[in-house]
Amino acid sequence: MSTAEQPSRRTVLAAAVAAAVISGAGPAAAAAGDDAEDSGHTPGGHTPDRPVDYHAWTSYSDWRGGTANGTRAVPGPRPGLVIGTPAGSTDYTDPHTGTTAAWEYATWTSPVHRLSVPATETIASWNAHTPAGTWLQVELQGTYSDGTDTPWYVMGRWAAGDQDIKRTSVDDQTDGKSTIWTDTFAIDDATTGLRLVSYRLRLTLYRKPGTELTPVVRRIGAMGSDIPDRFTVPASTPGLARELIVPRYSQEIHTGQYPEYDNGGEAWCSPTSSQMIIEYWGGRLTPEQLSWVDPSYADPQVCHAARSTYDYQYAGCGNWPFNAAYAATFRGLQGVVTRLGSLTDLETLIAAGIPAITSQSFLKTELTGAGYGTSGHLMTVIGFTAEGDVIANDPASPGDAAVRRVYLRREFENIWLRTKRYNASGKVVSGTGGVCYLYFPDRPTPRRRRALARVGVC
Known part of the structure; x- marks a missing residue:
C-alpha cells in the first residue's frame, strides 16, 4: 500500500537498538x-x-467432512482437495480482459462453523497449488444474529499466475446488512448489535475442459472478529x-x-x-x-x-x-x-x-x-x-x-x-x-x- 497519508481504498478498515538477546540467524x-x-x-x-475466531479446514477428515460435488479428498503428509469427476462446465468472462472461456468445475462446501466470537468482520484465506490451466473461487455464506442468512459472497477469484484469469476481488456485493470490501466481510452498522454468528465456505475448482489438471487446496479458513472501537489500546x-x-x-x-x-x-x-x-x-x-x-x-x-x-x-x-x-x-x-x-x-x-x-x-x-x-x-x-x-x-x-x-x-x-x-x-x-x-x-x-x-x- 502507499505510504502517503491519503484516503484509503479499503473503505471499512481503513537507527537500530541492539537486542540484549539475539538468537538464531534464521x-x-x-x-x-x-x-x-x-x-x-x-x-x-x-x-x-x-475477540477473534480463526478456524480452518486442513486435514483429510476435514476434506471428507464437507459436501463434495465433483471434488475428492487426497490423503498424504499434507492432505488436500482436488477435482475428481467434474460437476459440470461453465463459461467465465474475465472482467479485466473481456475474454470468455469454458471451464470444467467442481465444488466443496464446508460444514457450518459457529463463531465463538459473533463477528463484525470476517476475512477468508486459503493455500492452494493452481497449475497453468486452473484457478479457484472462494465464497462465504453466513447466518446473522437475527436468524437470517447472507447471500453467497465471493471472497476472491484466484490463481497463482495471471495467464488464465486475472486474480480478482469482486465489488458491489451487499444485502443491506453487510458488504464485501475487497477481501473483508463487514457488518454495515455494528452499532445495531447485528453480528455474523456462523458461516460456511464454498470452494469452486476450475480447469480447462478435457484435461486432467486440477487445483490442489491444502488449507481454507476464515477469521471472524469483533474488535471494539478504540483510539487507544x-x-x-x-x-x-x-x-x-x-x-x-x-x-x-x-x-x-x-x-x-x-x-x-x-x-x-x-x-x-x-x-x-x-x-x-x-x-x-x-x-x-x-x-x-x-x-x-x-x-x-x-x-x-x-x-x-x-x-x-x-x-x-x-x-x-x-x-x-x-x-x-x-x-x-x-x-x-x-x-x-x-x-x-x-x-x-x-x-x-x-x-x-x-x-x-x-x-x-x-x-x-x-x-x-x-x-x-x-x-x-x-x-x-x-x-x-x-x-x-x-x-x-x-x-x-x-x-x-x-x-x-x-x-x-x-x-x-x-x-x-x-x-x-x-x-x-x-x-x-x-x-x-x-x-x-x-x-x-x-x-x-x-x-x-x-x-x-x-
Missing part, C-alpha cells in the same frame, strides 16, 4: 532450540476472551528480547518499475514484506520464474511478488488473502490472515522463531523515526529490544540497508491495534485493529505449533 539455526521443551515462560501466555508489558535475522528489502528502490502493478514499487509494502518472510523460511524463486523481470532491476523477486499478489479489481498488491496465498505457493509454507491482540502475541511468535507481517496506519507524528505518514502500510516484525521496543523490517525505507528499524513499543502497539484514528485532515477514519499475516512451515516444530495455538491459529 529458522534453520534455531531449529534445535525450537524443538526443545518450553522453559515455562511464554511471553504473556494465552490471552483469555480473545492498553499497553502490554515487555517480555522478550530477541531478534530474528530476516532478509531486508526496500519497496522504494522499485519506484516507477512496472507501473501496471499499482503504479510501481512505492505501493508494494505488502508483497515486499511477504517476500522477506518467504525467504526467511527458505523460499526461493528460480531464474526461469524471474526471467520476465528487467535484468537491470535489483531484487527482482520483489517485482515478482508484486505481480503475483496484484488484485486486478482492487488495483493494488495489498489484498491480504492474496498475499497469504502467494506465500503458500512456496514449497513447505502455509499462510493465514488473522488478528492478534497485543505485542505479547507477537512476542509469543518471535520467541518460537516466527516473524509476522502487521498492517497499520498513522500520521507522521505518531511513529517516531518512520519519517512518513500512511493510510495503510505493511511491515515485518522481526523482534524486540531489551527495552521491549519493536524491531521491524520496514519496506518504506530508501534502500535495503536502511530497512531494519526500531520503533517505540507504545507507539507501534497503538497504531497497529486501534480501530479508530484521526487522519491528516482531522477526520475520524478506521484502523486495521491488529490485522496480521502469518507464514509458517507446513510441518511446524512442536514449539512453533504451541505458539501458533496460543495466538489462535490452528
Whole structure:
C-alpha cells in the first residue's frame, strides 16, 4: 500500500537498538532450540476472551467432512482437495480482459462453523497449488444474529499466475446488512448489535475442459472478529528480547518499475514484506520464474511478488488473502490472515522463531523515526529490544540497508491495534485493529505449533 497519508481504498478498515538477546540467524539455526521443551515462560501466555475466531479446514477428515460435488479428498503428509469427476462446465468472462472461456468445475462446501466470537468482520484465506490451466473461487455464506442468512459472497477469484484469469476481488456485493470490501466481510452498522454468528465456505475448482489438471487446496479458513472501537489500546508489558535475522528489502528502490502493478514499487509494502518472510523460511524463486523481470532491476523477486499478489479489481498488491496465498505457493509454507491482540502475541511468535507481517496506519507524528505518514502500510516484525521496543523490517525505507528499524513499543502497539484514528485532515477514519499475516512451515516444530495455538491459529 502507499505510504502517503491519503484516503484509503479499503473503505471499512481503513537507527537500530541492539537486542540484549539475539538468537538464531534464521529458522534453520534455531531449529534445535525450537524443538526443545518450553522453559515455562511464554511471553504473556494465552490471552483469555480473545475477540477473534480463526478456524480452518486442513486435514483429510476435514476434506471428507464437507459436501463434495465433483471434488475428492487426497490423503498424504499434507492432505488436500482436488477435482475428481467434474460437476459440470461453465463459461467465465474475465472482467479485466473481456475474454470468455469454458471451464470444467467442481465444488466443496464446508460444514457450518459457529463463531465463538459473533463477528463484525470476517476475512477468508486459503493455500492452494493452481497449475497453468486452473484457478479457484472462494465464497462465504453466513447466518446473522437475527436468524437470517447472507447471500453467497465471493471472497476472491484466484490463481497463482495471471495467464488464465486475472486474480480478482469482486465489488458491489451487499444485502443491506453487510458488504464485501475487497477481501473483508463487514457488518454495515455494528452499532445495531447485528453480528455474523456462523458461516460456511464454498470452494469452486476450475480447469480447462478435457484435461486432467486440477487445483490442489491444502488449507481454507476464515477469521471472524469483533474488535471494539478504540483510539487507544492498553499497553502490554515487555517480555522478550530477541531478534530474528530476516532478509531486508526496500519497496522504494522499485519506484516507477512496472507501473501496471499499482503504479510501481512505492505501493508494494505488502508483497515486499511477504517476500522477506518467504525467504526467511527458505523460499526461493528460480531464474526461469524471474526471467520476465528487467535484468537491470535489483531484487527482482520483489517485482515478482508484486505481480503475483496484484488484485486486478482492487488495483493494488495489498489484498491480504492474496498475499497469504502467494506465500503458500512456496514449497513447505502455509499462510493465514488473522488478528492478534497485543505485542505479547507477537512476542509469543518471535520467541518460537516466527516473524509476522502487521498492517497499520498513522500520521507522521505518531511513529517516531518512520519519517512518513500512511493510510495503510505493511511491515515485518522481526523482534524486540531489551527495552521491549519493536524491531521491524520496514519496506518504506530508501534502500535495503536502511530497512531494519526500531520503533517505540507504545507507539507501534497503538497504531497497529486501534480501530479508530484521526487522519491528516482531522477526520475520524478506521484502523486495521491488529490485522496480521502469518507464514509458517507446513510441518511446524512442536514449539512453533504451541505458539501458533496460543495466538489462535490452528
